[in-house]
Amino acid sequence: MKTSLPDRAERWLCHPRFFKAVLLVALALAAPTVAIAFYSDDYIFLCYLEGLIPGSPPWYDLYNFFSGDPRATQARIALGGMPWWADPELKLHLVRPLTSALITLERAVFGHAPLGYHLVSIALYVALVAAAGGLFFRVLPRATAALALLIFAVNESHMNTAGWISCQHLLLAALPVVLGLLAHLRYREEGWRPGRYLGPLGLGIGLLGGEAALGGAAYWVAYQLLGPAPEGRAAGWRARAASALPAVGLLAYFAAYKAFGGGAANTGGYVDPLATPLRFATAAAERVPILIGNAIAAVPADLSNALPPAPFVALGLASAAGVALLYRACLPAVPERERAALRWLVPGALLALFTTLGGFPGARLLLLPNLGIAPLLAVLVLHGLRRGASPGLASAGRRAGAGLLAVVHVVIAPILFVAGTRASADMARKIEDVARTAEIGAPPRKRVFLAASSDPMASMYPPTIIALESPDAMSCWSMLSMAKAPHRLTRTGPSSFTLAPIGRTMLTGAFEALYRAPSAPIRAGFQVAQCGATIRVAEVEDGRPARIEVDLGAPLEDPGLVLLAWRDGKLRRVAPPAIGEAVELPWSPGPIGFF
Template sequence: MTSDTPGRIERWLRHPYAFRAVLFVAFALALPSIAIGFHTDDYMLLGFLARSYPGSPPWYDLYNFAPGGARDTQALIEASGLPWWTHPELKLHLFPPLASALLTIERLVFGSAPLGYHLVSIALYLALVVAVGRLFRRVLPGATAALALLLFAINEDHATPFGWIACQHLLLATLSTVLGLLAWLRYSEAGWRPGRYCGPLGIGIGLLGSEAALGGAAYWVAYQLAGPARPGCVAGWRARLLRASPVLGLLAYFAAYRAIDGGAANSSMYVDPLSSPGEFARAAAERLPILLGNALALVPSGLSITQPKVPFILAGLTATACVALLYRACLPSILHEERAALRWLVPGAVMALVTTLGGFPGARLLLPSNIGFAPLFAVLLVRGLRRGPSPWTSSLGRRAGAALLGVLHVALAPCLLIIGTRAHAQLARKVEDAARNAEIGAAPGQRVFVAAASDPMAAEYPRAVFAVRSPGALSCWSNLSMAKVAHHLTRTGPSSFTLTPVSSTLLTGPFETVYRAAASPLDGGERVLQCGATIRVSAVEEGRPSRIDVDLGAPLEDPGLVLLAWREGKLRRVAPPPVGATVELPWSPGPLGL
């Protein structure tokens, strides 16, 4: 096949029904997500709506997990709405009012049946695929556009956005910004005047859906700075900057976000670039190559949360260099139309990725970025697999690189998407089983203390399940330690005991530092009230508690008290030892299996 002769696959991609076929594939891949049901944060948000979770925010602000004020935070800690080690001024306040309103409406319509919620998510995802397809058809040749849409639709990173109800905000924001971008392209390239207003409107509505709309705005900025000029417009950087002036509207969004006290503070996993620029830069230096490795080579970024980060960083840098070399090798055969599109789509994808680096790391963050990466992969596959000489590397090496890219993003990605959807469903059932099988008893209003459980699926989320399925069963739920080691529990009095992690300290795991940044140590002797108990930090090592004293305010044998620990796949009761005696609580992996 010569460099200018389309192959069989390209002819298939140019078929009039190619886009309909991709939409059908997207539907077939997304439909099994209905088996996931409610999953982790879904229960927490539904508990907020039912007002059965401590400190439930109003219906229009469901993603306000920690308001940031010392008084409100202390009240949440005492009611066990936040862990006892939470920073006194922790702020985890996201503000997607459209997503909150959508979930409120879904609860009114569908109640406690998850099927309807999932059908809404699938419909949003299919609408996004259609909108992205229209974008690709506008800026890319037919075969490349169809392949780019296929790569976007089967991307394994999308299992969480369309499969996790709590992530509907990502779909809302991305869909709205893509529609706004399409309107702006029509205005810029064809003079369609309504697009001058519909474009910014799409971004604005997207920002009400989620902060992820900033990723969509990144494409808008990239197009204004590097995209083709509209006929009749003055060219040059000064003119392009003038055309980008509507983006200044984003400043109004940031001002409003500050006015409602949105953002994050005093957390190691959520970092606000506006209030903590230095900490954000440090986190971004780690997270950007990790997420690039996920986007370019399917290296699972989620594992970097609990595993050493250096291998993931190196994998991301290597993948980026390899893709850059492959692009250079394919450059002579890339069409002018494709180059013009990639000139703003790829920088837009990278900028979109940068806007997500302050969030909890994971593949779900790549949804906006994949709008720009999918066309890049499509161009490299279409041009890289063709025979013909290359001035930068051998034809065999170029074709081998493109073939490897195809194996990853055409063959492996949909398999991983299916596996990821199934894994979400299995994990959801495990969390529900952890709540159902917890040795709590039937008495209502019990105070539950989890002495040792390192996995948040065992330590935190069973409580959310109780809040939705058995709202009166528990009065509070206190998680005492998430250290990934065995613990010694020594009874010091009728109502008190000490809890000591063996050969470790508390606040070393990633899920613990969600609530308290590593740079904010706890002091020895510090006391915290929670769930009617007094928790005192009695020993520290490098600012992290190595022993805590707990007084439950009632004898450990009180029937209203439940002392649990995660052992052998179950939250089991801990039999109170005699005063002065010690029991060992061995560590075992939780539902996540980590």
């Protein structure tokens, strides 16, 4: 008798070596990420550790990007460590001491050789896949657990986590939390006494890695509320007291986080739910569907930072509705063990999703939410592909939906993982090329003024690469405008000029708003000193600069000055026009292509 595809697939999934095979697949997918080498924020951390950026944080607090101290901010602005338009009370302090210590150790051991950093990330990722497999095989039937593990391991949204050194905080947060959750489940279900304490310990270590560990705590909460009732020793008063430890620990964590200065404020990119709950709720209404669309349909959430978000929101809502309908159609065939697991894994995933919403929407945020989403997808694929007792339109629709999920998450996902690795490696090389071909000239140290460059990869990150590779090349770097528009530069004196974007204002892009929230308008007459120059806002529209006046404090022809603009794929010198004359700086897309 001919067996069906689902039956054959289950036999493969139940093979005793399938677990190890998935770990090898995860390793094979993650290994090529060594080609990415250093990328964007990685250079910032290296500059911090070498004291090359004004106001660099200490080694144990590398994710303290902006402290929120007005005096410190103004000092950094003056020295070119932040854009001139940065809010004086700008704060972006992510408390991740364990990750900061790891990066510091890696730099001490590997120096400027990125291979060692990547090998650490790859090892952590494979270990996390193994831990996730331990969880899945504990709470799900073997075939379903195996498919969930495969879906988790090859998920394209994990590429940045496995391959971007700056994302090691996600791995250091997730791995101990998942291991702690496993220990807690073993305690609850078997009475394994060490699990009473190893569970909270895992959560605590994860929180030292980064606030992403709150996503793991979400599963803990969901299991406590919606999971099976404890039995035996795990049901006693001591057990109930031990179960309360994570809640007490989370309160202590939030208190310590704030006491240490952690949080975000006065930035358009990050939202602190404790400081601005209403703004967080507004952001969540947009970001949750975007991330769900990425998790279910592989619609890249990162693109919503560069493109209008409405289509991403619509696709996310449609994906969620489709999965809900498919689960309803599959429910009669889903055994109780799988239902019981999904009763807390899926709410845990949604809670974990909410813990990620403070940052820019991006696939990297789905690492811990996928711990609950992967089992749901596995259940839908295995039961949705089976033929129903009464074939018909509904049965065909169910099988089509399950087949689509299988194609997206088993066939296409690893391809996207590899493609994402290649794209990131290509982007990393482009950023390095931008820095190395910037027309700064030979030392002595120059004051560099970037008149116009809208792409962060051609404005924010090149100076960190230049500082690391050629410490004597420049003394200061000033970004004058990141507006996505052509600009008109009009010389008004020997050392002065005006700069105006044509057809739009400044501070409308996502990365411009990173340094100043839209709720903090700039008034005409606002003046800042930076890199020995004076920058004054001369004209404003809707609270955003439309024209600035710049006096460099020395003639524009001074050999110690460099005036650059992004043109035709390079940071090129701008020839100063004669006094009273203007030059137009055309816009062209940067390395990302959208900015």
